[in-house]
Amino acid sequence: MNSLVIGQLRLDGNLILAPMSGVTNLPSRLLCKKYGASLVYSEMTSSEAIIRQNPKSIERGSTCEGERPMGIQLMGSVPANLTASALFLQERYRPELIDVNFGCPAQSVIKNGCGSELLKKPELIGEILKSLSDSLDIPVTAKIRILGDFDETLRIARIIEKSGADAITVHGRTQKQGYSGKCNLDFIKKIKSELSIPVIANGDVCDEKTAKQIIEYTNCDGLMIGRAAIGNPFIFTKISHFLKTGEILPPQEIEDRLADFFDYMELCRKYGMLTYNDIKRNAQWFTKGMENVKPIRVKINKTEDIDSIIGILKDILRS
Ligand SMILES: Cc1cc2nc3c(=O)[nH]c(=O)nc-3n(C[C@H](O)[C@H](O)[C@H](O)COP(=O)(O)O)c2cc1C
Known part of the structure; x- marks a missing residue:
């Protein structure tokens, strides 16, 4: 597998877990790490909230030795505040890198001029990144979406x-596309051919074959995987095995998928992140695609506490 070098950071491979709000907390990142993700990113956290010392936002950067290397993703639009919050997080958690979100299409984010809205202000993107890279000791990365126009997208990438x-x-994908429609691999490929810094392709990896196709077609240095890893951290092993050997591993046994879910739950307990709503969501994700799963999902939906969810999943193992 190719290794990926980002500034002074050398990764053992080039498969990366995407930052996903409400998904990539520390326990889920640890599971992806266990199955071979080379780098994992935190959920995005707001620089303004870090400046206000909001405990929940600060907590999003929390890490542990087992998941390194890891990156913290920041969202914001004021260069000085992004830099001050990055310096705070660098000192507090010692992440291996800081990423800035220039891609989020959510209304709550773009109405404040952040995320993908910043793509309309390329010079401000430049100011943000210059301020960060001049101030931090660790590498800085940027995550963008494409625009409808290629030349304008390339101009931003060059900045x-x-x-x-x-x-x-x-x-x-563009801001307007959100998460639907096709991902434009041609734009990614052309940007890769024009830049000297590593370019990581993202969008629509759903299994080992799409992973191989995207990395080969775009010639990118790395591949970032988002939705396909939700409730399915084993995808990192499947993809890296396929890229190395050309062989498709059999799907995980139900017992192993549920064991991953129970590991997730224990990690949530260990790191003080155990909540009913999150466990319920994850129980749905970790059982997705299993045979005859519909009645189980209906039952999970009707639960009111974590113990009932555990009972339902243990019943699967007994049946
Ligand atoms: C539930 C969810 C939350 C997301 N949160 C973030 C985020 O916090 N920061 C970010 O840069 N992208 C976020 N994304 C976008 C993903 O990182 C990724 O760019 C996108 O899902 C496309 O990759 P995929 O096709 O592999 O899922 C999110 C996506 C989803 C589905």
């Missing part, structure tokens, strides 16, 4: 490179 970013992730 990102020139401002001192050590790598760029390109999600091949």
